[in-house]
Amino acid sequence: MAMEITQFLLNAQAVDGNVRKHAEENIRQFQEQNLPSFLLSLAGELANDDKPVESRKLAGLILKNALDAKEQHRKFELGQRWIALDPNAKAQIRVCLLKTLSSPAHDARSTASQVIAKLAGIELPLKQWPELIEALLSNNNQLPAHTRQATLETLGYICEEISPDVIEQDHVNKILTAVVQGMNSAESNNDVRLAATRALYNALGFAQANFSNDKERDFIMRVVCEATLSPEVKIRQAAFECLVSISSTYYEKLSPYIQDIFSITAKAMKEDEEPVALQAVEFWSSICDEEIDILEEYGGEFTGDSVIPCFYFIKQALPALIPLLLETLLKQEEDQDQDEGAWNIAMAGGTCLGLVARTVGDDVVPLVMPFIEENISKPDWRQREAATYAFGSVLEGPSPEKLMTLVNHALSFMLNALMKDPNNHVKDTTGWTLGRIFEFLHGSTFETPIITQANCQQIITVLLQSMRDVPNVAEKACGALYFLAQGFEDSESSSTQLTPFFQDIIQALLDVTHREDAGESRLRTAAYESLNEVVRCCTDETAPMVMQLVPLIMMELHQTLEGQRLSSDERDKQNELQGLLCGCLQVIIQKLGSSEPTKYVFMQYADQMMGLFLRVFSCKSATAHEEAMLAIGALAYSTGSDFAKYMSEFYKYLEMGLQNFEDYQVCAITVGVVGDISRALEDKILPYCDGIMTQLLKDLSSNQLHRSVKPPIFSCFGDLALAIGENFDKYLMYAMPMLQSAAELSVQTSGADDDMIEYTNTLRNGILEAYSGILQGFKGSSKSQLLMPHAPHILQFLDSLYMAKDMDDVVMKTAIGVLGDLADTLGANAAPLIQQCVSSRDFLNECLQSEDHLVREAAEWAQLAIRRAISF
């Protein structure tokens, strides 16, 4: 067998398709016949220095794929399978893997490193490979360089794979010591030093304790800073990557080093090779991210007990940092605007400048203005572009007062440049800058508007004309129009400054969507997005023009559905277009459906439109499905109970959407649409409820479905219960236990990070909305007492929420509402239970005194309902 597997592995990489297929089949059979022996042969192949590198490498990859998968549930299954494997086989495989790290063949070592890390990810949390770390650490200085390199690489991969709490501090210390030693300038082998530097990047998350110790931190920082000066570019880059990671993980420890880091990064930005310079810029962008977060969280007011203080590193570095960033702006690449994947020092520098402006606000303006003034009219396009980009970058952050005069002054210059500058790159950036001006400085909240009767016509003329320019410039003009329109969105008036140009704008955007080259630079998408925004800001006066758009867009959608034979590339484009058209119709439905006179006229298209949406579901594109589903939700909301006539045809697609685990966005949207439909149909949804509930319950029990879909599913239980009232009774035995266990899970939040806390609150809110809906749905029904057995755990959930003290206002409002609903529906029977629970006293009191009027309002209702329940 051992001989054969080498041949299979080589054949599986053969050029001849038949040979390859045959070999893959053989490998598959081997795996199915005897898994332990199969895995062991693979490990043996990988470890055997007499075998060809190609077969060893593939053996390692197959072994890795037998331990790990992208999808969470699959990964879990593979882990379980490994754990259940024969202990002897497992022990032998581990030995083979460790042995491979000493192989002279680089590819074999590197593959083994990855497999070991995946295996560690399964075994270390279960304490099943206790000697692994020790074994790796014993690969010390006496061994050949290539073994040390492989060992360090493996340690790095392991740190990437597992969470810090799995490794005990003693081992962490030893790993860090080994890594830092490998990074030291005394290490003469560059491969070892590079592997060590990359390993440190992954190990930084484990170094909490070490970073709290001044001496150890000083030492690590010194080694990292030294590595940024290595003659080897890859080592310098890896060292800067460590600095970037340190800037976010250990922001609060940086103070003593920031001066030195500034010097190092400044030098790199000015003279180092681009991959290194990019990381140097990224260090400062990352510091900006940290400070923006901190300042947002505390609103600029720090006290002794703020969790993380702001050190104002950016503010202090400002006078020196700004010139460095401005200098990078002049290093543009030709045609970078046509290249989707481009990322260079000029782009990174401008992005960082934008973040700096958001961090420090007004202070950035006087430091940037001289550069802009000096360069904006220069003959060299690079200077004009850099100046414009600098201007656009600082428009978010500084106060309107600081910017208004400058912007008013610059506006006509920009409009002129967008039309007349000979360079496309300059026009592109100018269009983007105009968009930023409208995004941040135009809208009903500004006292002195920058769009006036005097300049509005010129602005629109220029933007519409630029929509006929090359695709990347036209795309920016569409983007600028988007924000121009957005500024008028909350106007109460039935006529705005856009009104006189409304028809021209719509026509120009439609023309763009029909351009031959609209597929380039995401031009078509930008045009439809602007069209959507223009629709959103239409008023009584301009609504008829939007109405005329309906048959046009429907016709276009119809055309995409006509059966032509398409290449897969063409079909992708077709699906993208369908998504855009459904998106546009959705916006129109939402807009016209919200006003009575337009809704009446608009409804004449409902049947046809629904027909088109249903046909979109027969195309295989997640984006198009999602958009069609959203549009149908909006339509159901507008149509009300008449939507029932579409249900028999629509139902199977609804079910399909609920089964779409893979594209979880589609699933989430569909869940929301079930809510829309329950509200529209009320009890007419009853015939479909069995199917819908079955699917929702399956979704909840699946570990394949993305967790973000689960809270809306709970809310959806509530929507259905409100719609069908006491008929929900047959689902109680399934829904209630699920709610109860989710509720119990959602109050255990110790040690959760911000994301987890946010998710937990969303989950709680979903559960509570389900309870409210179910309780209110049974209100007044003779079956309401079926809920009595569930009252204790609902109240207990409310009590635990109150005790946990980490609710946001939304959860608080929903929770106290549930208390009221419970009292309201169950009445006197529940009175003793209610009187026993903490929620009905302390929690209620706290809500009654809340700053948030929605919380207060819900609490006042709960108070009334409770009083009624206990006074019977």
Add this chain to the structure above:
Amino acid sequence: MAPSDLRRPYKRPQLSDQQRRRELSLKRQEQSRDAELHARRLASTLLSLPPEQQPSESEPEPEPEPGSSSDYDLRDASKLKGPEARKWFAKQLMLPEWMIDVPHRLPHDWYVLPRPAGKRCFVVSSDGTTISRQRNGTILHRFPSALPHGSRNRDGSGPPSYSILDCIFHEMDQTYYVIDMVCWKSYSYYNCTAEFRFSWLESKLAETKARDPPSYYHKYRFSLVPWYDCDLSGLHKAYTGEVPFVKDGLLFYNRHAHYQPGNTPLALVWKDEYCSQYVIDTDNKGQVPSHQQVVLELQDDGKVTTSDDPPVVFSCLNLEFIQQSGLESGCLLRFAIGDGGLTIVDGKLERADLHYLGKSNRARAFADTYSKIMFQNMVRGSPLRIDDLVASISSSVDGASIPDVEMICG
């Protein structure tokens, strides 16, 4: 992701339109869900709060313990009768502010309707009965009606549902004049514009026999109040037109406004001697006092304020006086406005010449609003006249032909 792959978004907005579409849909769903729960809770309370626990004006009950509405304890539940119910109910109706200046764009954005004199109340029909409750929570009538599920009559059966109307009960012809619709057959109209609600109100009411004369299964007639676009002819019809009820001023509704519980500037009330018998407030004896009287709420710090959110401060009592008079924070106090009147600077109240009269009638749940005090103040001095409304409409109509830059900015 390998760290060197890091790319930040370049020249891209932070939020894609696709993401916005998703979020706007979620927001719509969230609002609809909240509106439905809100309506159900209101209906449930309207139906089941026992009438005998309501405060009655003839038999004042003890003032609540200080701050009792926020310091609630179940053990005291039996003592808690009136104030919470009154406060909660009063906040559920959409309460117009008094018109103290004329809104822009009256003819474009507003409706006008004559306001019947009578008792403002919610009418809810469900499960074979109909109940009307006044602003303070008191049941006005419990009766059969032709509203959906408003009587035991089986004619109009269908799935169980509830409906809630915002009405004024007009004593003389024993008719409920419907001025707004909150909920119809369990469908909540909270998040719909006035335009939408008014037009549906008419067609929904027409589906029932609620507008028929009284009969065995229909004790009171329901009637619609005519509503007009607030242009010159609409205002004229509302102001001078014949109506079957006693008129008490005019109501103005912004056509884009949702049904918003509590005080709102998007609905306004205005009156003069021609269209109302009750322009200037009277005292408990029905006499017009020589000086304007106002009711204000005493705060912890001695300030006396209106019931607006946020409250407007009219004055500050000294602590010694408060102690001597045995006043507690939260008390409603009656004052007369002296000859010094109200001093307004840049549209803001700067000083008020207040004279303390005593505690206010206990049946009251709230202090006066700022707009009410100002309206009453103007009525006694330089009232806002019908001519002012006409003039505003005329200039707004003239202005409509030129694009209205000033309007948006102003």
